[in-house]
Amino acid sequence: xxxxTDATDVNGGGTDGTGGxxxxxxxxxxxxxxxxxxxxxxxxxxxxxxxxxxLRRYVAFLASRGRGLDDATPADVEAxxxxxxxxxxxxxxxxxxxVAVRTMHRFxxxxxxxxxxxxxxxxxxxRPAALPKALSESQVVSLLDAVAAADAAAxxxxxxxxxxxxLLELLYSTGIRVSEACGLGFGDVDLDAALVRVFxxxxxxxxxxxxxxxxRAVAEYLDGGRPALVAAxxxxxxxxDAVFLGVRGRRLARQAAWEVIQRWAREADLSAxxxxxxxxxxxxxxxxxxxxxxxxxQELLGHASVSTTQIYTRVATxxxxxxxxxxxxxxxxGAPAGADR
Numbered sequence: 001x002x003x004x005t006d007a008t009d010v011n012g013g014g015t016d017g018t019g020g021x022x023x024x025x026x027x028x029x030x031x032x033x034x035x036x037x038x039x040x041x042x043x044x045x046x047x048x049x050x051x052x053x054x055l056r057r058y059v060a061f062l063a064s065r066g067r068g069l070d071d072a073t074p075a076d077v078e079a080x081x082x083x084x085x086x087x088x089x090x091x092x093x094x095x096x097x098x099v100a101v102r103t104m105h106r107f108x109x110x111x112x113x114x115x116x117x118x119x120x121x122x123x124x125x126x127r128p129a130a131l132p133k134a135l136s137e138s139q140v141v142s143l144l145d146a147v148a149a150a151d152a153a154a155x156x157x158x159x160x161x162x163x164x165x166x167l168l169e170l171l172y173s174t175g176i177r178v179s180e181a182c183g184l185g186f187g188d189v190d191l192d193a194a195l196v197r198v199f200x201x202x203x204x205x206x207x208x209x210x211x212x213x214x215x216r217a218v219a220e221y222l223d224g225g226r227p228a229l230v231a232a233x234x235x236x237x238x239x240x241d242a243v244f245l246g247v248r249g250r251r252l253a254r255q256a257a258w259e260v261i262q263r264w265a266r267e268a269d270l271s272a273x274x275x276x277x278x279x280x281x282x283x284x285x286x287x288x289x290x291x292x293x294x295x296x297x298q299e300l301l302g303h304a305s306v307s308t309t310q311i312y313t314r315v316a317t318x319x320x321x322x323x324x325x326x327x328x329x330x331x332x333x334g335a336p337a338g339a340d341r
Contacts, residue, residue: 024056029069029113033104054100070114077122134285139270140172146268162225164260166217167244173214175283175300178257178276185241191215200302284312
């Protein structure tokens, strides 16, 4: 059975979305599951933190019903999911929490820690797949023009502006993830061949072509921007091979790269929400708009399954319908008779 501290509120209500379960002690079986994820599955610190938070919530709920992991039933799991919905948890968060519970119970059953898996048949809320948010081509031009104009207006080479321009051009040209761009080393970039080697999820390697404007922007940054960033503060040994550096000479962090995108979106007066993935989504959507084969886009983005890439065809279709409704004289509801004659 789980041990709770005296101050633990097992019934929820915490504003942090954890239901006040921060001080719930996980039983040894749950801890062994988390160790399995860390050591054998190689899950990230962020993933482990999310799993721990979700499992604490689940364990606290079981304790409120007088149960533990060893005697949990399918009815307990279903009641837990119902309680998440009643607490107003978003469908995506409910699904994520249920995944943590299911995975743990499946592991414990497979390892014969417990005889049964009470979560095997539990169903989470169904939610439609959200369409990725992509900028229009004109918005991308505005974004890239904003940083290009700042580069042209600078008195001498501004290393930060050169870096930002290279980063934005590369992200849109290749569709690589922000984290993949931040992880680039010198050996990963071949500007003569206009290729870049990236390591995606689970360290899967792929080779991606670079467009000419992006290759030119990266070359200008490496020649006139990066050396100044190194000279400003020096560079640690681990960061010496990094293509993109921060102002302190260290490898550019993912959060800093996101702030770069935000900065130039404001400069370009873009009102749309700019996420870290926006240029990746825009690259994929625009390629499909211009007739690229979906398998090509799949390879470019590094998706393991083409079904993941197919969501961008929905984006392209939506854009087609929007253009049709805006331009065709008979598309509008209530168009006058004979308007097309």
